[in-house]
Amino acid sequence: MPIPSVDWSALPWTPVRPGVERKVFTGEGATLALHRLMPGHEPRPHSHVHEQIVYILAGTIRFHVAGEEHLVGPGGLLAIPSNVEHWGEVVGDEPVLNLDVFTPKRPEYL
Numbered sequence: 001m002p003i004p005s006v007d008w009s010a011l012p013w014t015p016v017r018p019g020v021e022r023k024v025f026t027g028e029g030a031t032l033a034l035h036r037l038m039p040g041h042e043p044r045p046h047s048h049v050h051e052q053i054v055y056i057l058a059g060t061i062r063f064h065v066a067g068e069e070h071l072v073g074p075g076g077l078l079a080i081p082s083n084v085e086h087w088g089e090v091v092g093d094e095p096v097l098n099l100d101v102f103t104p105k106r107p108e109y110l
Helices: none
Strands: 014-017 020-026 031-037 051-058 059-064 068-072 078-080 086-091 096-103
Touching: 020 096, 059 078, 059 096, 068 078, 086 096
Parallel strands: none
Antiparallel strands: 014 020, 020 031, 031 096, 051 078, 051 096, 059 068, 059 086
């Protein structure tokens, strides 16, 4: 079985909605997604069956998770349990680069 391998910088940004783009890489059991969130994008509360581990590479974001607020900046991590409503909003004028690990994998992201 071939081992998946890509050059992350060569992957194109895929528009999700105005102000939100992503790059995706998926293995057998998990999905890695890099999201670029622009200031002023429309936050959309949602939940999913996937556990989501968030790592912020750049910018600052205010996550709302299960009724709690978490201000997360570069180097910050956040674990979002499965089936819990959450959303994020960019704080300030800098775009947010948000690296997410989802488990189980998200085939709908492909």
